[in-house]
Amino acid sequence: MAILSKIRQRSILLILIIALALFSFVLADVIKSGGFSGSTNNIGSINGTKFDYQEFMNKVANVEKQQQGISNTQAVNSVWDQEVRKALLTEQYDQIGLLLGKDQLMSVIKNDPQLSKSPQFLNAAGQFDDKKFAEYINSLQSAPDKTMWNQWKAYEVQIEDFAKEQIYNTLIKSSVYTTKTEGKLKYERDNNKVDFDYVAVAYSTVSDDQVKVTDEEMIAYMKKNPKKYKYDNTRTLEYVLVENKPSAEDEAAMKSRVDGFLNGKVEMRNGVNDTIPSFRTATNLGEYVNKYSDIKFDSTYVAKKDINPQFAEQLYALSPGQVYGPYVDNGYSKLTRVAGRKSGATAKVSHILIAYKGAMQAAPTVKLTKEEAKAKADGLLAQVNANPASMAMLAMTNSDDQGSKMNGGVYDNVAPGQMVKPFNDFLFNNAIGKTGVVETDFGYHVMKVDGKNDAVLLATVALKVQPSEKTEDTNYNKALKVESDATANGIEKAAKTSGLKVAPLASVRAFDENVAGLGLQRQIVTWAFNDDTNVNDVRRFDIANQGFAIVKLKSKNDDGILPLDMAKQSVEPIIKNEKKAAIIKKKMTGSSLEAVSKATGSTISPAVGVTMASPVVPNLGYEPKVIGTAYGLGAGKTSKIIEGNSGVYMVRTKALVKAPVVKDFKTQIDQLNQQTKGAASYRIIQGLKDKADIVDNRGRF
Template sequence: MAVLEKIRSVQWLLFLALVLLGIGMIGFLVPFDAVQALLGQGNSQSVGEVDGTSISVVDYQTALQTRRDLFNYTNNQSLETEVWNDLIEKNILTDDYMALGLDVNQEEFDEIRFGEHISPYMQRTFYQGGVTPEAKENWRNTFSQMYNDEVGPGRKNYEGYANVIVAKRLREKYNTLVERGIYANTLEAKYEHTSGQEKVNIDYVFVKYDAIPDSVVTVSDSDVRAYYNQHKDDPEYRQQKGRNIEFIKIPVEASQADIDAINATQQAVADEWRTLEDDSAWVAGQAGRYIARSMKEKDALTEGDKALFAAGVGNVVGPYEDGGVSKVAKIVRIEELPDSTVSCRHILLKSENKNDAAEIEMLTARADSIKRRYKAGEDWDDLCKRFSEDPGSASNGGVYENFPRGQMVKPFENYCFDNPVGSIGAVETNYGIHLIEVTGQQWTSSTAQIAEISVPVEASTATKKGAYNSASDFTINFNNLEAFRAAADTMGYAVTEANNLRQGASNISTLRNASEVVGWAFQSELGEVSNPILIGNEYVIAALSKVMEPGTPPFENVEEEMREEATKEAKAEYYLEKLAEAANLDEAAQIAGVEVKTGRNISLKNATVPGSGASQEPQVAGLAFAIPSGSMSLPIKGEAGVWVIAPTSDIIAAEEKDNYLDEQDQTTTRMRSGAANRLFNAMKEGADLSDDRQ
């Protein structure tokens, strides 16, 4: 009876255990998002909002996983950024697509994948090696195989790719409509010409704000606060969601004692290995440490690998450190193996339209001209820097070394493999015209088969524990921003700032794979100090120094900038009043303590005063054209300082033209450039976008 009474007294615990066990079983059998829905969470959890429409955690995570399964992203940040932007785009632009009747039918879908007009997205993402007939056929077969695989993952992958390709195509078509809808008329073209050609000359007195001591004016805290109240909603101060942190790194690295112990162990291995006549059985016993690898002699770049080739076959070398690994190794054999590679250098002249025969002819002629200059004695590297439009190689002389077949587009590759060393010629590819010089060819190479015993040079358990204890003690003892800064300074840790962190970022400042640090920053309070976060071989300790939420910034976030601007405004008012007393430029110069200078050929288009050291000054340029020659302006509050100007010439008129077609084309091109992105950014701003991802 006593046992039964005991059971009755704790029966509520047994019931709770059964409930938890049941939920655990559900977790194994039911997807996570479904469990969330059962518990009443599901779609109520949001990662953001677009124009009042919530983006749920489930939708976001599902989209991430789908895209991750389809493409190889170099890092999570790239994946998360693209998926997030695509979800925003879908929410903002879908109604516009429908209203405009934008669609992608099956015929167009086939055309943009492997027809005559491959879409830009397909070219970037799928045809990275170049759009060739062979590549098109490969992709046609690949998509067909995926589509016909109804049992395996093929059909699902096909639909995933199709959704992405169609979405990207709709955006391309939308962008094209936006850009083609922008047009510069004749009047705008004429203004473009006139504003650049009309000139005026002035004498001026210019007092730079930076040259005026702060002590000249008095700016109180209330003045700064007043300036803030007046300007806090200006666009340049609009705040984006972000965080500022400061962090230190405490390395977790092998101590000298650790290194000595590893070297002693490896030395014993090397000594034993040297005594063995038949080491096959011994090597078999080195499981987990033994590595067999091959290396071409031309690739032996480290001191250890060079020593291996110098020692020859059968001689044990080491221990030596290579890339954080202690190695003992020997060459088992060396053999000559096929190794078809070539080296070249090239100058790329890009084409805007590969189907434009006139443009290709012009680029070919330019390549021939560069070739003649090179043969006449001009330096290739200099020619490459001046003319090549290949961003990947222009800075190093256009060099590509030891590449095999299949790595370059076919025409480029064929020229390098099919022509002898020293050949120079022009080759056309999808990118434009390449002027290529073949600099080397290799058909075989000495290749060593290497046996290697490797042990990572890393901290021992005791050293790792010591590093963690040091990091943990730091966070416990210095757990606010002020204490963090003072302790880091006293203890000699370098403090690194990482400002304007965005949610989802994985790389910050000098840290890679820092998503855990970023996640902490967006979940913490101002001034908080993190626990030690292990990234690679370092413990990172961060302190949250600033919190920025979207919209109008709080005073403390922009106090420094506002004080600087309030001081600048006070300096301007001070000199506007002083210079107003001057009867001529000489008096103005005397009051300001500067010299009268001359500015020539000022135009409205550039709005700069040559020789002044100031950038754009639209008010100064405008008044230079408005004031009659021989007259002096009142003091002008400019962007970089206070000015007094006196035009010394009448307006130098622009040359009249019969038409302004060139200016019309140039203006239209400039207006169209980036217009679609500017429009979409404005739409995002108007959609009251919130990003609550962690």
């Protein structure tokens, strides 16, 4: 009692101590997250304009509702792109004074087909009635429940943004033009031709072992070309996956359990002995499967092509009532019994389509009249009847059906009703081998029924092969050990000790959700970009349906350039070729093609009629630098050594054939105009992004 009395006397003090402790905890977290400034409440900013977190996430929630199946990260990224675009364009609207008047806005709204064609806004003449529309808007505004009014105002904002962007894009496109000089240059690039001889020594003649490239060299190269290799900040991960998969004992136990269904068994279910009848003799297969299987009964008849190819032959060959198994398929231990067979469920057909001018989907090149098409089809049918084996070749050389002509006109596993009715009726109402000409809206079809396929009804008892509790404990403890070893000794040693392999390096950006080899793992990406996560830190993550990933943060890339694991695919070959070029140049001694040919053992080859519009060296590929050099030389002149894309070259120009002189370059100007105007909208946004000060905090959330 004395102790309780002392506690009561000091209760106020204890409460104060606890309160101070809690406050210190909260304060530490606030300081750690950037203080009370609210910085963590911003998903990011554009040129100082912040995106409020709560408002942003409300928009994300709306996207998730509108687009069923989209992940949260995908929705976040979608809204981010929209908000960045809107912020950048709004700045431009303000700078040029782009405004949209009420009359203009209403004009755009009324052009929305959903409104302009709505019966409630049409007058007796079927025309859009401004008065009816105005009354409807007033009714929304005056209604006690403001839900519809708020939705309408949000719609107006969307329409206004859309209309402004259209006006802005029109202004941009109107400012884009092509000069006569540019048109002339395109004409010359397309039509000037050069003939030359060359000697080439391919980079592939030098072994990769002779030219090692270091990480430092790749980084230095990218930093010299920052615009070309600009990339979002990344984190490079390496990991070991400890699979939480069933043991051999688990699989054997599951097989034994499934075996019991073959002849029937007694099994304890919910504390009561349950006598399970034999699957072989069960009368109501649907009820049986639904009661005992992890996968419910499917009453659909399936063709052979729709069965797992690994077991299709065995299952399709069974007679009704026969059972196959047990077998393991896609993580399930299965027993399958054929519950029925249906003949002629699908069919195989060969056909030749002869289209005529005006037929449905006829190509512009089709010139035959309907009568001419019929006559041609009848003639082809006569050839098929005389020599059935000629059907495939006749289809390839005559058919207007691009979907089947290169396959000899064959369609296999055609289901009833899949084709247009006349085609369908001929195929399913005639015996195998029957030929004929059938008219459809597409033209005339020369048809041959090649076969009829059965479909089977399969009843399958499938039990998921899962690790037992004992196995799960073993796998979990193994993951804990690998995590501990990786933290102490490095992930490579930990993996080797446990008989595992370290997965290839994976790079992720702050707004990614996919980790190569592990699928959607936003938790790992968030951890990698957390300010508290340091290089070489290790952490274990539970990976649903796979196991445990022990992940190490290998490096942080905040330089805004391509991460090293990606650079090895694109930058490493460039540096290797530079080093190979230095080796090859030493062999290419001499000032003439003949001398270089002799020194390298390479032949002198010709290139004829090459244009700058298509700068391709025969058998070697795209080589604009080589072709450009050939154009710049005079006839009979020989170049110095040229480092190309696929090797090292020396060229000697034979002749430059200039295109005929023309006064009008309208065709070329129109082509360039179309290209530049078409890309203008995209390029302006990219330009504004490059210029803008963008702070992206998506990686924190």
